[in-house]
Amino acid sequence: MGDVERRLKVALVGNPNSGKTSLFNKLTGLHQKVGNFPGITVEKKSGQFEVEGKTVDVVDLPGTYSLQPRSVDEEVTAQAINDEQNPDHPDLVLMVVDASHLKTSLYLALQVIERQIPAILVMNMADQLTRLSPDLDVNSLSEQLDVPLVKTVARDGNGVEELKRAIAEHSGKKPKVSWNPNQERHITIKQILAKAKADGPVLAHSASQKLDDYLTHPVFGLLFFIGLLALIFQSIYSWSAIPMEWIENLFATSSEWFASVLPDSFLSRLWIEGVWAGLGGVIIFIPQIAFLFFFVTMLEETGYMARVSFMSDRWLRKFGLQGRSIVPLIGGVACAVPAILAARTIPDRKERLLTIMVTPFMSCSARLPVYALLIALVIPVGYQGLTLLALYLLGVLAALGAAFVLNHTVPDTEESHFIMELPDYRAPKLTNVLLEILRKVAQFVANAGKIIIFVSVLLWLGASFGPGDRFDEIETKYESISVENKEQLKETELLENSYIGILGKTIEPVIKPLGYDWKIGIALITSFAAREVFVGTMATIYSVGSADEDVMRIRDRMQLQTKPNSTDPLYDLPFGLSLLVFYAFAMQCMSTLAVVKTETGSWKWPMIQFLMMTGLAYISSLAVYQLSSLL
Amino acid sequence: MTQVYFSESFPAIFELSLESFLTVTAKDLTRGQQAIVASFSDEKLAGFFAERGVVAGERLSVERIAPMGDPIAIRVADHLLCLRKREASAIIVRPEGV
Numbered sequence: 030m031g032d033v034e035r036r037l038k039v040a041l042v043g044n045p046n047s048g049k050t051s052l053f054n055k056l057t058g059l060h061q062k063v064g065n066f067p068g069i070t071v072e073k074k075s076g077q078f079e080v081e082g083k084t085v086d087v088v089d090l091p092g093t094y095s096l097q098p099r100s101v102d103e104e105v106t107a108q109a110i111n112d113e114q115n116p117d118h119p120d121l122v123l124m125v126v127d128a129s130h131l132k133t134s135l136y137l138a139l140q141v142i143e144r145q146i147p148a149i150l151v152m153n154m155a156d157q158l159t160r161l162s163p164d165l166d167v168n169s170l171s172e173q174l175d176v177p178l179v180k181t182v183a184r185d186g187n188g189v190e191e192l193k194r195a196i197a198e199h200s201g202k203k204p205k206v207s208w209n210p211n212q213e214r215h216i217t218i219k220q221i222l223a224k225a226k227a228d229g230p231v232l233a234h235s236a237s238q239k240l241d242d243y244l245t246h247p248v249f250g251l252l253f254f255i256g257l258l259a260l261i262f263q264s265i266y267s268w269s270a271i272p273m274e275w276i277e278n279l280f281a282t283s284s285e286w287f288a289s290v291l292p293d294s295f296l297s298r299l300w301i302e303g304v305w306a307g308l309g310g311v312i313i314f315i316p317q318i319a320f321l322f323f324f325v326t327m328l329e330e331t332g333y334m335a336r337v338s339f340m341s342d343r344w345l346r347k348f349g350l351q352g353r354s355i356v357p358l359i360g361g362v363a364c365a366v367p368a369i370l371a372a373r374t375i376p377d378r379k380e381r382l383l384t385i386m387v388t389p390f391m392s393c394s395a396r397l398p399v400y401a402l403l404i405a406l407v408i409p410v411g412y413q414g415l416t417l418l419a420l421y422l423l424g425v426l427a428a429l430g431a432a433f434v435l436n437h438t439v440p441d442t443e444e445s446h447f448i449m450e451l452p453d454y455r456a457p458k459l460t461n462v463l464l465e466i467l468r469k470v471a472q473f474v475a476n477a478g479k480i481i482i483f484v485s486v487l488l489w490l491g492a493s494f495g496p497g498d499r500f501d502e503i504e505t506k507y508e509s510i511s512v513e514n515k516e517q518l519k520e521t522e523l524l525e526n527s528y529i530g531i532l533g534k535t536i537e538p539v540i541k542p543l544g545y546d547w548k549i550g551i552a553l554i555t556s557f558a559a560r561e562v563f564v565g566t567m568a569t570i571y572s573v574g575s576a577d578e579d580v581m582r583i584r585d586r587m588q589l590q591t592k593p594n595s596t597d598p599l600y601d602l603p604f605g606l607s608l609l610v611f612y613a614f615a616m617q618c619m620s621t622l623a624v625v626k627t628e629t630g631s632w633k634w635p636m637i638q639f640l641m642m643t644g645l646a647y648i649s650s651l652a653v654y655q656l657s658s659l660l
Numbered sequence: 661m662t663q664v665y666f667s668e669s670f671p672a673i674f675e676l677s678l679e680s681f682l683t684v685t686a687k688d689l690t691r692g693q694q695a696i697v698a699s700f701s702d703e704k705l706a707g708f709f710a711e712r713g714v715v716a717g718e719r720l721s722v723e724r725i726a727p728m729g730d731p732i733a734i735r736v737a738d739h740l741l742c743l744r745k746r747e748a749s750a751i752i753v754r755p756e757g758v
Contacts, residue, residue, distance in 0.1 A: 094711035130738045133713040215715045238723075247727040339742045343728040346744075448708055448747055451733055451740040 037085045043125030045092035046452045048153040052183035053089040054464050063468045080193040096140045122148040129157040135218045145203045148176045155180035162227050169225040175204040184458050237453040261324045269316035280309035307485030311478040318367040319466050321360045326465040330457035348429050349436025354384040361391030365621045377445045383432050389621050390428035392421045395560040399612050405584045407605025423613050480623035491529040499526045544604040544654040556617045607654035615646035686751040694721045695753035702750040713737030
């Protein structure tokens, strides 16, 4: 372990948009890992590279404008630099400055040098210098700051090898501060830049301004944005269905394979139906997460995301949200899990929390199979499409309404600010986008994956076992008789007598006022693994067949059910409306709760979210059922 | 007693009202109008702005206004900053070429 001790620790420090992460990607390639900084949910990107026989550890500290922290992200950077005992305190700081924003970037660089930490000034986007500041004397800049200077164009990889060598050859010398640290810093910067012959304020790219004339235009801008949303929605919704089907098939085939090679025992069934199925439930989200983050990262990389926030901030603010909340809300229509991860781009704590809390109200794709079955069951032909549309609108209204209420109940810890740079537009770099997708997927599997597999095992245990020897009795009973659909009838009776079945019967008094019987109770409980499990559960209860359920056959079977001592259908319109509303509002997704837990750092918020959503679902369904029963 | 009170407080009231009447902030600028940053009326925000290169003496102009009139985007120092009107009202400016 002594070797590890002597490794050089290097940290990247710079403003947001300085190209820090591009540089990190170029330095480390695939030798990187993501995690969280201890105790908080700020993403930590670390990695390593080899140069001249030495291994160098690199950490990409969150972008900041100064070492006086103003957000959780910035605090991480400030602590790592200020506190020598901090595990992330670097031996050497790479101060990344954007050549086209020298004046602003040097503010942070000066603070680092004043802390007397060995440093290298990395002048990124150096290709801009010929256009912006052709006379700049980089040697003078390097001498005045008393640190080595390396020019890079991180996006193209130019200068990265030179930077690696500079890191290897750095003597570890602390820079000497040649200015008066008590003088106002921007005056110091002006003096330094004047001495280094840097030119004055820089004009914007006119192309960027032209593009903004259209993209932030009240009409064209809005149309473009709606078109883009439609594309994102379409891709998450339908394109990802293809790889999701592959994953489903892969898990189905491999489960069958396991079943054929493993002996029929408790352990093999726990492995196949609990752990392996749970893992399938984690992997299945990856295509949606990848698609959503492909778009989110592209929009961030090009600089367009900042414009979307700029345009939509005003009306989202009325609900306690902000411009950047728009992406999670739209993404939530596909799946709340990646959408909640996307809320990380919101710097304000309260606005981010509110976004995370209300995003699951948006009708996600897992609700669709449930809607399809119930609409086919109770809604007359001709009104079915309209009902589906109404359910989606209901989700949007609930999200905004909940945000409005939370905004007036959650205390403000700090005043919300919306001061954000609108960077010049630039072409996205595919490697950056792909690495970001990889990081997000890895984080999801590592964080939420554990919880999802755990709950899925728990649900399996609950559905596969019953108290006492009830299961044995059923087994013996079916061994002695021979009827049609024997296996399915047995499955149904086993589920009825399992712990989950008993739980379903126990909660019957609670859900009776909503118009549900204990069978629906079982489906509500198993839906907690994922909402679409409702359909599969109904298939099991009504002995329709195996996992590849046919919605129409389940519907036909359910339509035949009648109320006790009557010929009226058991599943009538009031029942259907009530259950539709319940599924629209209720929090029935352990994956979402797991992600909310990892994103907010405690179980408090997922619990509140669960109570808020399920409470609203209960009250609304009660009202719908009771009122529509009267009519 | 009354006279002392009046004579001491009158100029203060006068100054205060005159000042707030004459103060122009970044929020009051029209699109394309240029101005020089004079000072800040909120210390915490002043810190925010200083880190982003918005300090007294810098020239700024309102480049864009969001569809509903808020937030606004100002060109200042070497970048384009988007901020809400409430935050813009903390930047006291001297308009140019009025």
